[in-house]
Amino acid sequence: MPPSLANENPAEQARPGRRADGSGHRGKIADMRILAGDPAEQDLGVDVTLSEGLLRGPAVPFLRLTKGRKILVGEARTDGTNVEVVIRAAWSDENGWRQSTWTAQDLDGTLAEPAHRVEERERGLTIAKALAEGSRNTVADLRGLRYEMERQVADLLAQRKNTALRLVMAQLVELSMAVSRARDLAQEAIREGRFTTVTMRHCEAMNAELGDEVTRLQALLSSVSTFAVAQEGEAQQRFNTLAAAAAAGLGLPALILSLYGADDYLPFTADKAWRALTPIAGALTIAAAIILTRVPGRTTAKHYLIAAGLIIGLLSILLVAGLLAPR
Incomplete structure (x- = not known):
């Protein structure tokens, strides 16, 4: 060459x-x-x-x-x-x-x-x-x-x-x-x-x-x-949906706890914990299911796993906070 x-x-x-x-x-x-x-x-x-x-x-x-x-x-x-x-x-x-x-x-x-x-x-x-x-x-x-x-x-x-x-x-x-x-x-x-x-x-x-x-x-x-x-429009819609999810994740537990009157359940015991957290878990699951059906694009198993992880993480935080609450 x-x-x-x-x-x-x-x-x-x-x-x-x-x-x-x-x-x-x-x-x-x-x-x-x-x-x-x-x-x-x-x-x-x-x-x-x-x-x-x-x-x-x-x-x-x-x-x-x-x-x-x-x-x-x-x-x-x-x-x-x-x-x-x-x-x-x-x-x-x-x-x-x-x-x-x-x-x-x-x-x-x-x-x-x-x-x-x-x-x-x-x-x-x-x-x-x-x-x-x-x-x-x-x-x-x-x-x-x-x-x-x-x-x-x-x-x-x-x-x-x-x-x-x-x-x-x-x-x-x-x-x-x-x-x-x-x-x-x-x-x-x-x-x-x-x-x-x-x-x-x-x-x-x-x-x-x-x-x-x-x-x-x-x-x-x-x-x-x-x-x-x-x-770009889909990304904006996805952001709005995720913002709604974050608001629901923070607002629903606060609303339910205020309805209960948290003083009657704190600090958590084995009996009080499941009665306090079950309604919150149900509300979060319903909110997550609605949001996942509204997310633009194809919803995959990965999205459902992430939603389940967020719900479990939020409930774990509430459980730990309830167990550590002063008498």
């Missing part, structure tokens, strides 16, 4: 022509075989020189999802002998999709597919067509990433996972940016219009498919935003 390729990461833009080996000139980077498939087949592919900063002329869009789960968006040029790849932006799946830097190692294997038989007399046209075809094929990989995000949203709606909503929305925005950036490069290639008919068809198909992905990602983001608003 070559040590460097044309790089437009922000850190490199201030130092044009800088290569990974520290040199400042541009030119040949490495000789390699591309379009031979993975694993490589001997009768497929072509030997080219990977170069940096030498080629001019029309570029085909370069879009790849690497083995390390990075989206690379850029352009590729060829004259049949040399191939140059310029990465405009990269996104990584490390800790959620976000824009990131890239290295030459991320490109390992990205020029092997699609496998092509390259005739010597049409090397340049075949290589350009194959690079454009590889970019178009990668749209299917991006579609798979959208399916993954839709699964995350579905799990979030069904409360199967406790994924942070803000993180899901941020990833949707990042993926939308990556797809939009790739579509811009496809449209730019179409506007140049200096390719063969087959190459142009790949660019046009890539543009159309990426446009569909952008629309679907934005629709998904809109749906998640609507869900976020609903979730």
